[in-house]
Amino acid sequence: EIVLTQSPGTLSLSPGEGATLSCRASQSVGTSNLAWYQQKPGQAPRLLIYGASNRATGIPDRFSGSGSGTDFTLTISRLEPEDFAVYYCQHYGSSPLYTFGQGTKLEIK
Amino acid sequence: HLQLQESGPGLVKPSETLSLTCTVSGGSISSSTYYWGWIRQPPGKGLEWIGSIYYSGSTYYNPSLKSRVTISVDTSKNQFSLKLSSVTAADTAVYYCARSPSRYLDSSGYSIDIWGQGTMVTVSS
Numbered sequence: 001e002i003v004l005t006q007s008p009g010t011l012s013l014s015p016g017e018g019a020t021l022s023c024r025a026s027q028s029v030g031t032s033n034l035a036w037y038q039q040k041p042g043q044a045p046r047l048l049i050y051g052a053s054n055r056a057t058g059i060p061d062r063f064s065g066s067g068s069g070t071d072f073t074l075t076i077s078r079l080e081p082e083d084f085a086v087y088y089c090q091h092y093g094s095s096p097l098y099t100f101g102q103g104t105k106l107e108i109k
Numbered sequence: 110h111l112q113l114q115e116s117g118p119g120l121v122k123p124s125e126t127l128s129l130t131c132t133v134s135g136g137s138i139s140s141s142t143y144y145w146g147w148i149r150q151p152p153g154k155g156l157e158w159i160g161s162i163y164y165s166g167s168t169y170y171n172p173s174l175k176s177r178v179t180i181s182v183d184t185s186k187n188q189f190s191l192k193l194s195s196v197t198a199a200d201t202a203v204y205y206c207a208r209s210p211s212r213y214l215d216s217s218g219y220s221i222d223i224w225g226q227g228t229m230v231t232v233s234s
Contacts, residue, residue, distance in 0.1 A: 001172075032213055035220035044205055044227050045156065050218030057216070088156055092219035096171045098148070098158035098209070 002026055002091050004101035012109040019076040021104045023089030028069045033092040036065055036074045039103075040085045048087075049074060076106075084108050111136035113206045113225035121200075121232050127193040131206030131225060138187045139164045144209045145189045147180065148221070149202040159204075162189055163211060196232045203227040 003026040013019055023034070031052035037045035047056040049065035052072055062077040076083055089101040117129035131145070138145060146161030160170040162180045170178050179192040193200060208223040216222075 033219055035218060037221075044224035045221075046224075047217065047220050047222050050220040050222075051213075054218065056220075056222070090156075090220065092209075095169075096158055096173075097144075097161055097169045098146075098221065100156040100158070102155045 001096065002029060002093050002099050004089050004091055004099055006087075006089060006101035006104045008104060009102075010105045010107060012107050013079055014109045015079050015081055017079050019074075019079055019083075019106060021074040021076075021087050021106070023067075023072040023074070023101050025070045025072070025091065029091055029093075031068055034065075034067070034072050035090045035092070037088045037090060038083075038085050039088065045088060079106075081108075111208070111223055113208065113223060115204060115206050115225045115228040117228060117230070119229055119231060121196055121230060122234050123197055123232055124195055127191070127196050127200060127230055127232070129191045129204055129206075129228065129230070131189050131191075133187045133189075133208075138182060138189065139184050142210055142212065142214070144169070144211050145182065146207050146209060146221070147191045148205045148207055148224075149200075150205070150227075151199075151202040157202075159191065159193075161209065198232050201230065201232045203229050 005024045007022045034052040036049040039045040053065045086103045091099045114132045121127045144161040147159040177194045182189040205227045206225040207221045209221045
């Protein structure tokens with residue numbers, strides 16, 4: 001089973017700053033199988049990035065994903081107030097079919 | 110556009126069976142392109158995939174829950190359902206139904222692209 005470890009657990013930044021969120025897999029995974037989600041309080045997660053680097057429909061271009069092998073990154077170039085949320089990485093595999101990281105909380109400094 | 114809506118009891122007693130239904134609107138559950146699944150999130154914690162089903166009835170379960178989980182599909186009602194047996198307080202969570210592709214799609218990869226709003230289920234006597 002693939003284990004995803006996200007860091008940091010909490011990231012405190014100000015609007016306008018850039019954010020870098022990390023997701024490390026316990027073994028090498030295909031880039032096609034890695035996604036990122038944003039979740040705000042009381043809401044379902046929303047797909048941001050799929051295939052490690054492809055923005056989902058309607059996602060602003062300040063969000064970008066990169067990485068390969070075991071190390072993946074979600075970058076938010078200029079934080080907007082609405083970007084403060086919890087972010088999860090997710091892997092599509094075989095068993096289990098879907099595995100999530102534990103999440104990174106992006107909070108306003 | 111396609112929407113998912115969970116329904117079911119918000120309170121379940123310990124040792125009993127949790128039962129939830131997800132109704133799909135704006136599209137067909139019989140699509141060969143997608144899995145239909147359940148994901149849960151305990152209060153203040155992260156996301157856990159429970160299992161998924163294909164329109165044909167093929168199922169895929171999280172090994173950690175497999176012995177207690179049954180997911181079924183009713184194509185005539187455009188619904189799929191979750192049963193989780195022998196629940197304990199540790200099963201208290203928001204339960205989401207969701208759609209994900211069964212093959213790589215240019216529009217969403219292998220990711221979970223549509224989620225229901227979620228329903229809170231509390232296990233308590």
